[in-house]
Amino acid sequence: MHGRMRVCAKSIWGAEMLLSVENLSQRYGTAKVLNDIAFGVEQGACCALLGRNGAGKTTLLRTIMGLLPSPDGAIVFDGADITRAAPHIRARRGIGYVPQGRDIFSDLSVGQNIDIVMAANKVADRQAAKSEVIALFPVLGEMWHRRGGDLSGGQQQQLAIARALAMRPKLLLLDEPTEGVQPSIVQTIEDVIRSLRGHLSILLVEQYYDFASSLADNYVVLDRGHVVEQGRRDQMNAQKIGKFLTV
Ligand SMILES: Nc1ncnc2c1ncn2[C@@H]1O[C@H](COP(=O)(O)OP(=O)(O)OP(=O)(O)O)[C@@H](O)[C@H]1O
Ligand SMILES: [Mg+2]
16 A cells, blocks of 8 residues: 555646545445545535435545544545544644534533634634624524524524634535525525635535535535546536436
8 A cells, every 4th residue: 555645636627626535435334335436625616515315425524524434545635645634633634524413512502612612722713703603694693692402403504614614624514504404594504605615615515406506616426325427517417416316
């Protein structure tokens, strides 16, 4: 095995890659769930990761975040091979993760949910983070002292995104941010993702074509652990991709 420290810094169309996933395979026990996955996320771009239930989307995000055993293949982030790095090292290097189902602390207040990821930062930074959070998601300002568990699904999703952004990531991994969220909040989340585009890179897991296609600069489709389609926004086609989404 060769150690590969700097690989694949550019995409096939010449843009700088922030994340490159190369020949990645992952298993749960003896069940192989990801097979030879290869794709990249460009600097400042939003990449949509599509596929139906059980396709392997969450497994791929958890593997990128280092939350599962080391995979075969390579994960290169910001010029460094992080395939075997611990999750907190990946977070410190600039990968933010909003897990499926949100996973906020129900017993802590909204403010404490944000503060807990900022524990090592100076108070001034914490106040700046609070102002930024409220500017992005005004409802979190109104709910600042309420328990996380008292928030609606959509508000919890906003909190989970705000908490990840407070770490100032270079890459945000978003796992089905619209799942179980009422339509009015879906629009808020879409607006926030749109406003983040260009400032940081986003890998957006979605099952809904319309949401993904309105935000994505490029896309990857997974089916049963294989990449079956990928391309740029202008190559996205509802018919071609729809057959790999939930019927
Ligand atoms: N902890 C686990 N142990 C064993 N198998 C698992 C585990 N988690 C997921 N799987 C299996 O791995 C496959 C991929 O699951 P994964 O959760 O990555 O899919 P997904 O694309 O995120 O689906 P969904 O859209 O429903 O969230 C599925 O067959 C699933 O049953
Ligand atoms: Mg999932």
